[in-house]
Amino acid sequence: MRYHDTLKHFMAAGAAALALGAASAGADEFTRADLEKWRKEFMAVVQEGERLFHSGKLGGNTVSCDMCHPNASNTHPETYPKFQKQLGEVATLRQMINWCIENPLEGKPLPLDDPRMVALEAYITYERRGVKLDPGKH
Amino acid sequence: MSVEKITRRSFLKRAGAVAAAAAAPVSLVEIAWGRSDARNFTFAYISDSHLTQIKGTKFVSNFDRGLKRAIAEVNFMSPKPDFVVFGGDLAQLGKRAEIDHGLELMSALRAPVKWVVGEHDFYLDMGEYWAEKVAPLHYSFDHKGVHFVVLNSILTYEDWIRKWSTPEERMLAMARLDNPQGSPFMVGDAQIRWLRKDLAGVSSDTPVVVLSHSPLYKVFKPWNFWTDDAEKVQAELKRFRKVTVIHGHVHQVLYNQIGNISFYAMMSTAWPWPYPVSYVQVPNAVPKLTVFMNRADPHSERDGTGWGWLDLDSGRAAMHYELWENRPRTVRFDPKTGRPVDTVYQDPDKRIPPQMHY
Ligand SMILES: [Fe+2]
Numbered sequence A: 001m002r003y004h005d006t007l008k009h010f011m012a013a014g015a016a017a018l019a020l021g022a023a024s025a026g027a028d029e030f031t032r033a034d035l036e037k038w039r040k041e042f043m044a045v046v047q048e049g050e051r052l053f054h055s056g057k058l059g060g061n062t063v064s065c066d067m068c069h070p071n072a073s074n075t076h077p078e079t080y081p082k083f084q085k086q087l088g089e090v091a092t093l094r095q096m097i098n099w100c101i102e103n104p105l106e107g108k109p110l111p112l113d114d115p116r117m118v119a120l121e122a123y124i125t126y127e128r129r130g131v132k133l134d135p136g137k138h
Numbered sequence B: 001m002s003v004e005k006i007t008r009r010s011f012l013k014r015a016g017a018v019a020a021a022a023a024a025p026v027s028l029v030e031i032a033w034g035r036s037d038a039r040n041f042t043f044a045y046i047s048d049s050h051l052t053q054i055k056g057t058k059f060v061s062n063f064d065r066g067l068k069r070a071i072a073e074v075n076f077m078s079p080k081p082d083f084v085v086f087g088g089d090l091a092q093l094g095k096r097a098e099i100d101h102g103l104e105l106m107s108a109l110r111a112p113v114k115w116v117v118g119e120h121d122f123y124l125d126m127g128e129y130w131a132e133k134v135a136p137l138h139y140s141f142d143h144k145g146v147h148f149v150v151l152n153s154i155l156t157y158e159d160w161i162r163k164w165s166t167p168e169e170r171m172l173a174m175a176r177l178d179n180p181q182g183s184p185f186m187v188g189d190a191q192i193r194w195l196r197k198d199l200a201g202v203s204s205d206t207p208v209v210v211l212s213h214s215p216l217y218k219v220f221k222p223w224n225f226w227t228d229d230a231e232k233v234q235a236e237l238k239r240f241r242k243v244t245v246i247h248g249h250v251h252q253v254l255y256n257q258i259g260n261i262s263f264y265a266m267m268s269t270a271w272p273w274p275y276p277v278s279y280v281q282v283p284n285a286v287p288k289l290t291v292f293m294n295r296a297d298p299h300s301e302r303d304g305t306g307w308g309w310l311d312l313d314s315g316r317a318a319m320h321y322e323l324w325e326n327r328p329r330t331v332r333f334d335p336k337t338g339r340p341v342d343t344v345y346q347d348p349d350k351r352i353p354p355q356m357h358y
């Protein structure tokens, strides 16, 4: 109750931003604990991506991504988007992931914002950490 | 039938380049070979077919097609190879159904087969079915003055073998190339003792060819491009003047020279592995000598796969890589430099952009 009263007061004073900041730590202010938490969230998704990448159930024929791409090598996430002559257009990594799911894995493509797609992208990119961005490279 | 047609067409396409477009089957071997020493001979090499059972009689058709095509092309070789080496990983998860399926496909070959066991054939039942139905796990034979030794190089430590709760779990763990819970391959002391005995009666002038599944040297441990006791095996081979090791497992063009030993890897009929240089998190020891195969185009099912054949004139090997979507390559021992060299691409100025891996 008191909080709302205070909020009203500040809003009336035209200092809403300041008040929100004080109530829930500003967008530009985070702690070590936050960093750790976000890292954990990220690594959990990477781990799920690693699991899917090595799973025979992502596609339809028991074949898994790692059979051609151990440690996600030879996927070159740093080069996307790039022109894929086989598709005749500039494509993203997610489109290529779906291409692999549909063809060598004989499965159904994932929606581009599917959490599994995000996890696969996270794992593939994480295994390539430290390599500089080079969009368009072949 | 359709496999044979494709094969014939692709052979004709190449033959066209040497202006012999007329009758099939065309002999590439004679064209490249041509010497008439009676001791010269060729043998073919098919490897890493990884036949994968989906369920029942359903297998991954991509991998079936690779092996069938290699078999059809070997059958077209003229003159015929004296024998065919199968370099291991016939199956994907060591299942009897997969090995049986492989034996059925391979029975179409019109030449005798010398079998090498791979880890994918082995770790379900520790080689029991292979030894019973396919071939001994290690053995030797002599052929036209050359001593051949087949090693089982994919053994590993007892503790690792025993740590899994089921054979299926163990097989899956070993089948995953990039498994951080994996275990390095080795030949083992017992087999090395057998090797010493086997070689004891062979003169140092006799050319020796060792057939193994893993490379008998150390390239990259995280993917088991590696044999833990490779140096011990190399030591047993040291006194021979001409030693060639031919191996599978790495699914790529790879060659090297260590001391007196020349090493050549075979392609897979199923899929290519990347070079360890393209995994940037861990250092590798990929031989500087190797001119890489072309980066594979995933949109072309058979790109980055193939088979090979070797001739052994003068007791040294020349490896001919039959690459289905690329120009074939020949890597042969060069007596001047004392190591294998690619007959076209060895000079850095001659290399082409797809050979750059990153
Ligand atoms: Fe293999």
Ligand SMILES: [Fe+2]
Pocket (backbone or CB within 6 Å): B089, B118, B119, B120, B213, B248, B249, B250
């Ligand atoms: Fe293997």
